[in-house]
Amino acid sequence: MTDTALMTDRYELTMIDAAMRSGTAFRPSVFEVFARRLPGARRYGVVAGTGRFLERVAEFRFGDAELAALRDGEVVSPELLDWLADYRFSGDIRGYAEGELYFPGSPILVVEGSFAEAVMLETVALSVLNYDSAVANAATRMTRAARGRPVAEMGSRRANEEAAIAAARAAYIAGFAATSNLAAGSRWGIPTMGTAAHSFTLLHDSEAAAFQAQIDTLGVGTTLLVDTYDIEQGIRTAVEVAGTELGGIRLDSGDLAEVAGSARSLLDSLGATGTRITVTSDLDEYAIAGLQASPVDAYGVGTSVVTGSGAPAAGMVYKLVARQGDDGEWVGVAKQSEDKASKGGEKIAVRTLEHDVAVEETVLRSEDGEVPAEAAARGRALQVPLVSGGAIDERWLGAAGVEAARERHAASVDELPADAHRLARGEPAIPTVFR
Amino acid sequence: MTDTALMTDRYELTMIDAAMRSGTAFRPSVFEVFARRLPGARRYGVVAGTGRFLERVAEFRFGDAELAALRDGEVVSPELLDWLADYRFSGDIRGYAEGELYFPGSPILVVEGSFAEAVMLETVALSVLNYDSAVANAATRMTRAARGRPVAEMGSRRANEEAAIAAARAAYIAGFAATSNLAAGSRWGIPTMGTAAHSFTLLHDSEAAAFQAQIDTLGVGTTLLVDTYDIEQGIRTAVEVAGTELGGIRLDSGDLAEVAGSARSLLDSLGATGTRITVTSDLDEYAIAGLQASPVDAYGVGTSVVTGSGAPAAGMVYKLVARQGDDGEWVGVAKQSEDKASKGGEKIAVRTLEHDVAVEETVLRSEDGEVPAEAAARGRALQVPLVSGGAIDERWLGAAGVEAARERHAASVDELPADAHRLARGEPAIPTVFR
Structure with missing residues (x-):
């Protein structure tokens, strides 16, 4: 079965249905995938699943079988069924290259599009990234322990x-x-x-x-x-x-x-x-x-x-961080319990290096995804384009994508300070700083 | 993708290849799925995934794409490729009904066929049963805790x-x-x-x-x-x-x-x-x-x-327990470290009841899968036919199979002694006795 579009929590669709009713469904929006902490008090995380996620995006379509299932289940309105029949993601996605390391708060994936088309990808994005990264998080430690x-x-x-x-x-x-x-x-x-x-x-x-x-x-x-x-x-x-x-x-x-x-x-x-x-x-x-x-x-x-060696899900979340209002102004948003000052709004990230050793995960607000020259000069910009106007960057797909991710992982691990490889529970190898 | 036949560890195929060479590949054999212990020191386990496993058996075929992958990877000999092209499981499988409870040593699945056709199903059987049962093992405790x-x-x-x-x-x-x-x-x-x-x-x-x-x-x-x-x-x-x-x-x-x-x-x-x-x-x-x-x-x-609430795999194994020799005699087999006296040979099981409360998981040797009348009279025979001569019993498939499993689970939980519902770590709710 390739019913990818149904690998989705029901509430994604009921939200779109209700937002269509209130006229907010197509507000330009930005969602971000990040992890609040590293599972198991490990020193670093590994982004894995990005290539698989992109292949899911490519096949995320509501065909006759999927539409019939939703119709028979009385999940959504007839108006939404019509819209779903034509759905394909037409927005932009940028994010950490697969194999890259991540730390608490790293903006691993940034999904830009209308609320409706971007919220739709929440479940499948998290399913793929949370499981694959959980495995990679364990595997990188085993690889290292094997010397x-x-x-x-x-x-x-x-x-x-x-x-x-x-x-x-x-x-x-x-x-x-x-x-x-x-x-x-x-x-x-x-x-x-x-x-x-x-x-x-x-x-x-x-x-x-x-x-x-x-x-x-x-x-x-x-x-x-x-x-x-x-x-x-x-x-x-x-x-x-x-x-x-x-x-x-x-x-x-x-x-x-x-x-x-x-x-x-x-x-x-x-x-x-x-x-x-x-x-x-x-x-x-x-x-x-x-x-x-x-x-x-x-x-x-x-x-x-x-x-995942004791941490079977990576704990990544997919959160709305910004959306436009009817006046065209962008509004940074976050649930009350979040630290809104640091978490709302669209973000970019740089792995700041000193003498080729990672010293800081630098996260900056950005309206356009561009990395300021000053920040870029101090390290490596971490986000790469994954989807542009709905077109998937094929570099990240298939066996070639896997090889690229394996190389990215090895190179990024080499940048870590020596303490990062201690197996004991502890603090992240480098701090995440919101600048 | 439905490359079910490749959801298989490579060694299953290399073993068949070598066994074809030594003339042992088609010795009649019996494999058994069981768990040595209950994960997390829980009081009982729940068999889940049986219906999904049977659907995998039905689609377990080496089509052109699968054969090409094996040929290109030089995984097996040309002779084995020919045999795989015609492969379909033609043996018998009986086992615990989906939703049934299990205990250490319960003969959850018994697969009879030639070594080659039965060993082939090891990986997919365990993948399905170990994950689905891990989830059911956690879910049954949550259901009960919710009262x-x-x-x-x-x-x-x-x-x-x-x-x-x-x-x-x-x-x-x-x-x-x-x-x-x-x-x-x-x-x-x-x-x-x-x-x-x-x-x-x-x-x-x-x-x-x-x-x-x-x-x-x-x-x-x-x-x-x-x-x-x-x-x-x-x-x-x-x-x-x-x-x-x-x-x-x-x-x-x-x-x-x-x-x-x-x-x-x-x-x-x-x-x-x-x-x-x-x-x-x-x-x-x-x-x-x-x-x-x-x-x-x-x-x-x-x-x-x-x-699986701390136990993400159920720990079931798929072991050869008996096979014929060239003389047609059945030989019970087990790895040295197993307790051969109790573990070798083909087995059946009865949930022995007293006043409708489970008191013992009774496991008996059986050459033919028949339950002795005396044992049957003391409780419920636990194995049901799942596949007969390659034909899958359709009662266990699809949504109807899920509903049947849900009913089986509820009825079997009702038979447990009260202690079975303690959440704390402990001994299995009833002992498994090999008679």
Whole structure:
């Protein structure tokens, strides 16, 4: 199903209906996506999902099936149904490039259009960004904790089946090397990996027979899962069957630090000095960090990355920050409980740098989205054009968009001060300053 | 996209490839889905996603696009590509009816077929069941904590956009009254709700103008969001504009117990004694329980239900428990670290009752899926046929399947002992006994 336009909270449509009635539906408006805080008291966040969101915008249309569903459900008026039939987003969207880092209050996405056409995108924008960023927020910490050793995402079975594909994509953007998910490979060009599960060994009459079948099919460079029965015997059998050129073994149980150390010694004693060790059992960023001194060559992470490692939604919100009145004047708006002085109005942002190290997330009011020269000179302007007059910038789409996001992420992480990489809870790595 | 067959971990296919090589791929096999424990030390779990899984099975085909992706990625051998082109699941699946409760070790799904055709469904089965059940596991506690007051699911923006639809469905099965998600309404027949957000009030020149527009469009029975500026003034304005027949107000900020009490007093003093109060800010089962004594009429829950309220994946696994050898003999199998005596082999289950109260989850070995008469007499057999010889039982599909699951859930919850409804961490409400 591609009923994207129905991936929407009902109140978005009832609001438009009522605003059409009061003559306010087409007031020029500005919505902003931002996060009030970083989930889990982490040091930085990672914007992920932007490319997927833009693909959703492109297909956000009310076709016959969607209109019939709304008509049958008596959700909206006949007048609104007519308007929806022609709906396509015709405004402008700019925002942080996918893969970019964010901090509390960063204006991650700025959506300009009539109230009606911009409010319509609220639910799908937040669904995409909140989930994908939650995964990237966890993945970036795991990537860093692994200190250059490759990390593979293999959590598909612990996430909704479509979310799993998005998770593989977000983790890859945040530095993971590969995914187990074939659809993520097919849709987004992400490298896929994986060889065998315990069931494969149990299917065969012996572990040796299973290993032989795998090597016959996938070659001696494959990775054998050696812990179905006894790990030491499994490793001996693996080397007997494959020879010392065996590509790798995978360990999926036990105290991994201890098991990996023993496995390395045994492999070396058997002459399999080049055989790599992958570990995979319930890893998260803390477990990975705890294995830094162990002879592990690669990590596989499942549940913790696809569920955001304790923070399964990024907490981003989509708020009206400015709209015109009937007199054509722009009015900055915010709910009473917000700090209106800093939060209302349209904003731009600069990552202010000193000696190429990030020192401040600088957020400025802007009527036109332009970055003042003085601010720009002190760092990097963070917003890029995503949609202009309804036309989506294709740079951010598809597999090319994913690669661009992965590069953006790596470059932005490199700018962070060293403290940003502490895993413990704490303050954001740099302060957000509203100037 | 409907590339369901690629919602699969790569190793499922490489295992089949290697098993075809060793001549074991078509050994008759039995896989079982179960959970080793209840997440969050809860008292019971809720099976959700079964109907969605069956719809995935129906569309699990390798079409030209999927085969091309595998060919281009050099994932599998040409021989396997040929086999995949004709793949459709032709085996049997039985399992717990959707909405049924589960406990540690409950044989939730039993998949029988050749190793190749059954292992293929592992990833998608777990993706669907682990996410949907995680949501239902949280939702059932919220439903119960609300003690008959309606709870609406409005967390779409805090979940992947497709996951959001599944979450709405799972929450409804676990007793929620409605969802904000229009696609969930359209796809699954779930009642949808929602009226307006703060942006609607901010769009207008005054709160009164916004309320008037909403009432003109949605009628006086609508629910007005009264906390954009000052709650007391908001309520006064709401009653001034709507009159005392106003359907409801929504409170989305502040200390809800206090705010709800004040709002009720004010509404009553204004004569709006029938106006209902809905509360919606960051609720979970504990917050709902804390509002039991407050004059709240309805709850709206977002983040916590769609993220499983601290347990975002249900932890179910899909394990080979038996397979035939070349001699035609069945062999019960399990990884070494499992308790092989209790876990290997094909199983059936009975909810053993005394005076209509559940006292034990009885799990028995069975070669044929039949429930012994003696066990059946002591309670309810828990497995139902889902797929027979590849033919899916249509009772479990679509909106009718959702309604059946909702009824099953309610009836099964009614059988639980009273202790099952304590929110605190603890032991499962009934023990699982392998007999």
